Amino acid sequence: MLDITRATFETDIIQASMTTPVLVDFWHPKSEQCLILVPLLEKLEIEYAGRFILAKVDASQEQEIAGAFGVQSIPTCILMMGGKPVDGFQGAQPEDKLKEFLDKHLPPAVELEAEEPEIAEFAEITPEMALNMLVEKLKAAPEDETARFDLVKLLLALGRDDDAKIAFAPVISKTSVVRKFDSLKRWMDAVDTIHLIAPKSINTMYTAENMALNGHTNQLEAKITTNKRDFEARFAKTQLLIAQQRWTEAMDELLEILMRDKTWNDDQARKTYIAILDIIEPAPVKVADGQIPPVDATVATYRRRLSSVVLS
Numbered sequence: 001m002l003d004i005t006r007a008t009f010e011t012d013i014i015q016a017s018m019t020t021p022v023l024v025d026f027w028h029p030k031s032e033q034c035l036i037l038v039p040l041l042e043k044l045e046i047e048y049a050g051r052f053i054l055a056k057v058d059a060s061q062e063q064e065i066a067g068a069f070g071v072q073s074i075p076t077c078i079l080m081m082g083g084k085p086v087d088g089f090q091g092a093q094p095e096d097k098l099k100e101f102l103d104k105h106l107p108p109a110v111e112l113e114a115e116e117p118e119i120a121e122f123a124e125i126t127p128e129m130a131l132n133m134l135v136e137k138l139k140a141a142p143e144d145e146t147a148r149f150d151l152v153k154l155l156l157a158l159g160r161d162d163d164a165k166i167a168f169a170p171v172i173s174k175t176s177v178v179r180k181f182d183s184l185k186r187w188m189d190a191v192d193t194i195h196l197i198a199p200k201s202i203n204t205m206y207t208a209e210n211m212a213l214n215g216h217t218n219q220l221e222a223k224i225t226t227n228k229r230d231f232e233a234r235f236a237k238t239q240l241l242i243a244q245q246r247w248t249e250a251m252d253e254l255l256e257i258l259m260r261d262k263t264w265n266d267d268q269a270r271k272t273y274i275a276i277l278d279i280i281e282p283a284p285v286k287v288a289d290g291q292i293p294p295v296d297a298t299v300a301t302y303r304r305r306l307s308s309v310v311l312s
Contacts, residue, residue, distance in 0.1 A: 001041075001042055001045060001053070001054045001055070001056060001262065001303065001306070001307055001310075002053065002055040002274070003055075003056055003058075003262075003270065003310045004024070004055050004056060004057045004062065004065070004128065005061075005062060005267070006062060006064060006065060007266060007267065008267060009065055011176065011177075012053075012055055012179075013055055014079055014080070014083050015083075015176075015177045016053055016055075016179060017053075017080035017081055017082060017084075017090075018055050018082060018083055018177070019085055019178065020050070020051075020052065021051070021052040021053070021080065021081045021105065021106055022052065022053045022054075022055050022077070022079070022081075023041065023052050023053070023054050023055065023077055023078075023079050023080075023102075024055045024056075024057060024069075024077065024078045024079075024080060025037065025038065025041055025054065025055070025056045025075060025076075025077050026056075026057050026059045026066055026071045026074060026075060026076045026077070026078070027056055027057070027058060027059065027074060027075050028056065028058065028059055028060050028074045028075075029060075029311060030307070031075065033074070033075055033091060033092040034056050034074060034075045034092075036092045037075050037092040037093070038045070038311070040092075040093075040095050040098060041054050041077075041098070041114075042303070042304075042307060043095075044095070044098055044099065044102065046295050046300060046303070048102065048106070048296075049284050050284065051102075051106045051107065052079075052102065052106055056310075059071055059074055069085070071232060073090050073091070075091065075092065076088060076089075076090045077089055077090075079101075079105055081105065086105060087101070087104070087105060087163070088115065089101060090182070091243040099140065100260075100283040102185050109269075122202070127154065127158055129153060131151065131154060131155070134147055134150055134151040134154065135151065137152060142170070144172075144184070145178060145180075145181075148167070148170075148171055148181075149180045149181065149184065151167050152164050152167050152184050152285070153184065154281060155208045156184070156187055156188065156191070157245065161188070161191050161195075164184075164188065165188065168181075168184060168185075168188070170266075172185070175258060179274075179278065181277065182271075183275035183278040183279055184276070184279070186242070186271075186272055186275040187242060187243075187275070187279060189239075190238075190240075190242035191242075191243045193236075193238055193240075193243065194213065194239065194243035194244070197213055197216050197240075209256040213240070216240070217237065217240055220233045220234075220236055220237045220240075221237065226239070227262055228256070228260070229261075231257050231260075231261065231264050231265070231269075234254075234256060234257050235253075235254075235265070235268065235272075236251055237253055238250045238253045238254055238269075238272065241253065242276065247276050247279070247280050247298075248298065248302070250272075250276060250277055251273055251277075251302050251305075253275045254269045254270075254272055254276075255273070255305060255306070255309055257269040258270060258273070258306070258309045258310070259309055260310045262310060270306075270310070273302075273306055274306075276302075276304060277299055277303065277306075280296075280298065280299060281296060281299050282296050282299075
């Protein structure tokens with residue numbers, strides 16, 4: 001779920017809808033119907049496993065966006081595809097009606113699953129075998145964005161930062177239009193930051209470099225203890241946690257920023273939080289027709305926590 005402002009409208013709605021349908025929910029925090037509809041939409045976003053993106057616009061705060069869409073009542077939902085509105089509805093709807101609306105427009109789940117690389121099968125093979133499979137997949141289809149994302153993600157997870165940058169280079173220009181590439185770029189930037197403090201020591205212990213990293217972390221924590229609104233220090237700590245792949249700790253720190261300032265530094269905390277969710281979300285698992293794919297408990301929990309903070 002994305003919380004949209006005028007600053008993020010172009011990227012998170014118009015550009016995002018070029019590749020994935022975006023359901024825009026115009027809501028108001030004091031509307032009872034909105035409070036009924038929002039949890040249902042969030043539930044469906046999880047169940048539909050990437051088939052659409054849920055975006056919310058607080059019509060009371062973003063009147064210019066609401067006016068551009070001709071919104072006259074709250075809640076109003078508009079489905080964007082290819083940068084244009086294709087359909088919509090007004091008022092809270094029961095879950096079956098929401099599914100009927102979505103199914104009318106979204107590509108069938110089976111088509112989406114066919115396009116996804118079967119990364120789940122990598123569970124029983126070595127990381128090197130998985131890398132080779134992804135490399136071969138990209139040789140056959142260099143434009144396969146999902147395979148590119150999975151390859152760079154795996155290289156970063158293995159600490160092969162230089163190889164990850166080489167694999168990422170062909171799509172670096174797409175970071176402003178493909179959200180998952182932006183997420184990878186944020187991970188790589190965090191790794192670069194930590195290497196300035198402790199070169200190549202992320203996964204080592206009892207070294208001079210690791211001592212430098214610990215010392216820097218302690219300095220940041222001291223600043224935060226002195227001033228809980230020192231968002232620069234909190235975000236710097238988050239960068240260290242991301243580079244060390246301590247994902248939940250990083251999101252906890254970002255939530256501390258969001259609870260105090262939801263739009264700090266041009267939505268830097270929220271965008272980074274969403275990037276982590278993109279990175280840690282497991283690949284879709286194929287299920288029988290009519291069954292709901294399993295939802296990763298950590299991803300679901302931290303999505304709810306983000307929603308709770310943003311809506312508060």
